[in-house]
Amino acid sequence: MKESDAQSISLLGATGSIGESTLAVLELHPEKFSIFALGANTNVKALFDLCQKHHPRFAVMADVDAATQLQNLLSHANSKTEVLAGSGALDQVASDADVDIVVAAIVGAAGLSSTMAAAKAGKKILLANKEAIVIAGNYLLEAVHQNNAKLIPLDSEHNAIFQCHPLAQSKVNIGESHSSVKKVLLTASGGPFLRRELNSFQNISVKEACAHPRWEMGRKISVDSATMMNKGLEFIEACYLFDLKPEQIQVVIHPQSIVHSMVEYIDGSILAQLGSTDMRIPIAHALGFPERIDSGAQALDIFDIAKFDFIKPCTKRFPALRLAQQAASEKHVLPTILNAANEVCVNAFLNERLSFTQISSTVEKVMHDLQGENVNSLADIMELDAQTRVATTAYLT
Ligand code: NAD
Ligand code: MG
DSSP states (O other): OOOOOSSEEEOOOTHHHHHHHHHHHHHHHHTTEEEEEESSSSSSHHHHHHHHOOOSOOOOOHHHHHHHHHHHHHHHHOOOOEESSSSSHHHHHHTTTOOEEEEEESGGGGGGGHHHHHHHTTTTTEEOOHHHHHHHHHHHHHHHHHHOEEEEEEEHHHHHHHHOOOHHHSSSSSSOTTEEEEEEEEEEOOOSSSSSSSGGGGGOOOHHHHSSSSSSOOOOHHHHHHTTTHHHHHHHHHHHTTTGGGGGGEEOOOOOOOEEEEEEETSEEEEEEESSOHHHHHHHHHHHHTTOOOOOOOOOOOOOOOOOOOBBOTTOOHHHHHHHHHTTTTTHHHHHHHHHHHHHHHHHHHTTOOOHHHHHHHHHHHHHHHHTTTOOSSHHHHHHHHHHHHHHHHHHO
């Protein structure tokens, strides 16, 4: 039984960058939100500290050994938080009858199962985990629609599109086409290598790739931003969330990262959402929707902005963007291969087993090798994801 009128939240990916920003917004509104569960993978110390601070009913660690360690620490501290272990437990706290809102902030395809569980249980889902929608878009949206769930994007660009899209807002259940939308202008900062000499790309270090000029994020999405695979994944994400054809999305490099995306209508109007580069803004928007609540972020001073640049991206510099746009032309098979191969390659790059340029070249090879596969169910997607990881790993050795 719920003890108050506050909305009850399961935050999955609590120890990450989005998790931290979400908790910062929640702390500003203790009367509006209560934390039901916090979930993470292996970082015992970080989840222990969060449990001591936020006192969730449940703490879930996907890794079973990590869960045992957390249990020991919490028992010694006389904590009332109950520890659950394994990915099934993430699904459980995403679908529990006492939960109102699920923040899907796990990185990678590992977040799909709990996001699907939340959709099937009819929850309000705040979606940061773009990989889930990239690989299983139709299945996830179908589960959202069939179970009267609500899905609000947290990705800053998609949240901006949602904010500039009254028709999508009136449904909240997004994923429907609207003939009045001509196109979406999906903005990108261009990452740290927008102007770096192309012939030095093979020497790019992990440190350089993770040093994003505008956003502070987890390591995987930071590398994805450097290759622009992140924008590629977001391109596919936007196709699903707003039911757009690939030719209706124009990627626009906007190095200032003040305009977070735009929607162009058939009457010639273009609506844009502006704000400082702080994920607490889209998170507060999605938490409060349709109301507005304080995010704690610094307001943008419009007089501080000298100018806006808008540049067409170069796919020679950023081949990952070309690969993702190619994948977006079909549902599920190529996006699943692209995503899984990229996850393996980014991990190998972070472990210094692959060069920066080999990330995209390896993803391209794997897409070529596996492109004829068939997908007719969610189980097929998971099987293709696993098969792709094996095929990609074979290129690394
Ligand atoms: P991060 O690496 O900082 O955090 C990832 C979180 O996921 C951690 O809490 C980790 O414990 C958890 N996790 C990882 N693997 C897991 C598994 N197998 N099972 C359960 N939990 C697992 O990543 P992040 O930057 O917070 O990004 C999270 C997601 O949000 C990604 O999909 C990313 O693309 C998306 N996103 C992030 C930002 C940002 O500003 N950081 C912006 C837009 C979208
Ligand atoms: Mg984004």
